[in-house]
Amino acid sequence: MLLSKTCLYGLRASVLLASKAQSEFTTIRELSDELDISFHFLTKVLQLQTKAELLESYKGPNGGVKLARSADKITFLDVVVSIDGVKKINECALGLPGCGVMRPCPLHDQWAVLKERMLNMMQAVTLDQLAGRKDFNKTLFSGSDEATDAKDFFDLK
């Protein structure tokens, strides 16, 4: 898996927050209920984002969390990095410690191109774009378990 589960939780919560008014705090309990994620675990995830200054938090009644800046200024990549860190994305495809520009592994060049594309995508996509997609909520909260079909990907030609 490219992203950790923890990271996905953070992403989903962020997108959900982006669909709400930025002026008000939303309780983590509300988020965890809507997303069906353990409250306590989500709390820890969101703390990471708060430390990274993507979220703002407030204790006490009417408290909760909200986006620290407007949703069009927070990218997919921002969230990923705040939770999984930079290293995970930036690893050698073969996991070789010595791999780098000076001493590239056999996949280095092709991998670098892919990584850049991936990062470009992650950097180009903002939370408000994700939240704006009408079909998102349907998917997000669907109980269905329609499996992705391996054939879609392996029948490449």
Add this chain to the structure above:
Amino acid sequence: MLLSKTCLYGLRASVLLASKAQSEFTTIRELSDELDISFHFLTKVLQLQTKAELLESYKGPNGGVKLARSADKITFLDVVVSIDGVKKINECALGLPGCGVMRPCPLHDQWAVLKERMLNMMQAVTLDQLAGRKDFNKTLFSGSDEATDAKDFFDLK
């Protein structure tokens, strides 16, 4: 990380095997010594590849493992699938169970394009190509720990 550690071990062992004569068996001990991987663990990894018929094994003196077919007929993807399975590669970027063609998540389309590129790359690269790269051994066996530089990837423009 995109690939499991287990998978990387299998890849590295496979590439190493591809650089040896296909007519002879190589002991797992020899491979584990050269790659600096635990012998017993590598044994289990290679068993997966043997079951997937990528490798052939032989017990007893002069036994060991070897590629089941010529190195230009085994792809990177073959090895990955034999160890990590199909599912890992084929997951939704947001980890949503309902995501699929019928009910795509907001990243589905962009993600699908990337995945296809990644799979194309993995399918296009064969073990003999990887083994043929002169600089591979240098990297593979280097004790150096030259870190990949995050700036290379995050200074996108």
Add this chain to the structure above:
DNA sequence: GTATATTAAGACAACATAGTCTGATATATT
């Protein structure tokens, strides 16, 4: 100020992945 609502912090448990070890099985050599 006391009660209530909320996040923060950290200990702990459950599960998955990675790694170790021991014995069984197959083959070759003598």
Add this chain to the structure above:
DNA sequence: AATATATCAGACTATGTTGTCTTAATATAC
């Protein structure tokens, strides 16, 4: 046949990730 050399199989341990729970800290409302 006996012995040495291999992989195969499965139990066991260690580590890391994910998930749960309890307590502390902080803010509001009355």
